[in-house]
Amino acid sequence: MNTMTFAQDVLRGLTSAPKWLPSKYFYDDEGSRIFQEIMGLEEYYLTGCEMEILRHQAASILQHCRTHNDEPFEVLEFGAGDGTKTRVLLKHFLEANAQFTYVPIDISRAAIEHLADTLTQELEALHIHPFHAEYVDGLTRLNSSSSVRKIVLFLGSNIGNFTDDEACAFLRAIRSNLRSGDKLLIGFDLKKDPRVILRAYNDEKGVTARFNLNLLKRINNELDGDFDLTSFVHAPLYDVVSGEARSYLVSTKRQTVSIADISIAFNEWEAIHTEISRKYSIASIEAMAKRTGFVVQHHFTDSRHYFVDSLWNV
Numbered sequence: 001m002n003t004m005t006f007a008q009d010v011l012r013g014l015t016s017a018p019k020w021l022p023s024k025y026f027y028d029d030e031g032s033r034i035f036q037e038i039m040g041l042e043e044y045y046l047t048g049c050e051m052e053i054l055r056h057q058a059a060s061i062l063q064h065c066r067t068h069n070d071e072p073f074e075v076l077e078f079g080a081g082d083g084t085k086t087r088v089l090l091k092h093f094l095e096a097n098a099q100f101t102y103v104p105i106d107i108s109r110a111a112i113e114h115l116a117d118t119l120t121q122e123l124e125a126l127h128i129h130p131f132h133a134e135y136v137d138g139l140t141r142l143n144s145s146s147s148v149r150k151i152v153l154f155l156g157s158n159i160g161n162f163t164d165d166e167a168c169a170f171l172r173a174i175r176s177n178l179r180s181g182d183k184l185l186i187g188f189d190l191k192k193d194p195r196v197i198l199r200a201y202n203d204e205k206g207v208t209a210r211f212n213l214n215l216l217k218r219i220n221n222e223l224d225g226d227f228d229l230t231s232f233v234h235a236p237l238y239d240v241v242s243g244e245a246r247s248y249l250v251s252t253k254r255q256t257v258s259i260a261d262i263s264i265a266f267n268e269w270e271a272i273h274t275e276i277s278r279k280y281s282i283a284s285i286e287a288m289a290k291r292t293g294f295v296v297q298h299h300f301t302d303s304r305h306y307f308v309d310s311l312w313n314v
Helices: 003-014 029-039 045-065 084-095 109-122 135-145 164-176 194-200 207-223 282-291
Strands: 073-078 100-106 149-154 183-189 232-239 244-251 255-259 262-266 271-278 295-301 307-313
Touching (some): 029 207, 045 295, 045 307, 100 109, 135 164, 164 282, 194 232, 207 271, 282 295
Antiparallel strands (some): 183 307
């Protein structure tokens, strides 16, 4: 991660009105670790729902991804994290004698190195080539070096962290680096009872709050900031019309924060917008696929219809 780019993005966001910070900077090593903790929370239903899909429909996913002559393929995963969910798919693929190489791509070097070590020990037959890179940069590098058919994984509803325009731009970038026969398996959190959604971003143990506040801690550590973390509170909201769950850090007092010798003034109860977690309908998912040059092949949903892993063709 380029420190100068990080500083420019942070200062641009905090000198805007209203203030904001890019959510991609949540995931330093500590942020990635806290997010693994979030995924184990009872309130955070997303992980359990997607695990159900992968456990019970792995055979069907592989069947939809295989070709008639069972040619080799690469499984590229953006934001692999600790690989908890993907491990289920990989194990089934190996047991079904699929010929593939797993290529996890993650912006956290610690996460990707730990994943490679763990999977090498647990799945001895697995061919794994980890990449430490930004998402599309990783795909571009691989596309230039390999003509093997690709199955791209973007699980966990990470697409919901983008605005609509950003999501479409990201998906078009993926599409431009894929060839005929390649596929994208992408996770979407579906619209549901708003109380269920809000609890997922405001857990009783305060883990999600700690995850958000870690971004200010990272600014302190890497950009010589002096945020007082005790004077900011985590405040999530959910808009049932747009489907956006939005996270904010709110200043509890009038204060001035210094970042790289630049002063940023905060009013009492002034907010920093840190993240969007968008929820979708099946219709909006299919419309997004069409807008970005993909064709929906199949929707894999959990038993409560809370979540969908949608398989798209190029």
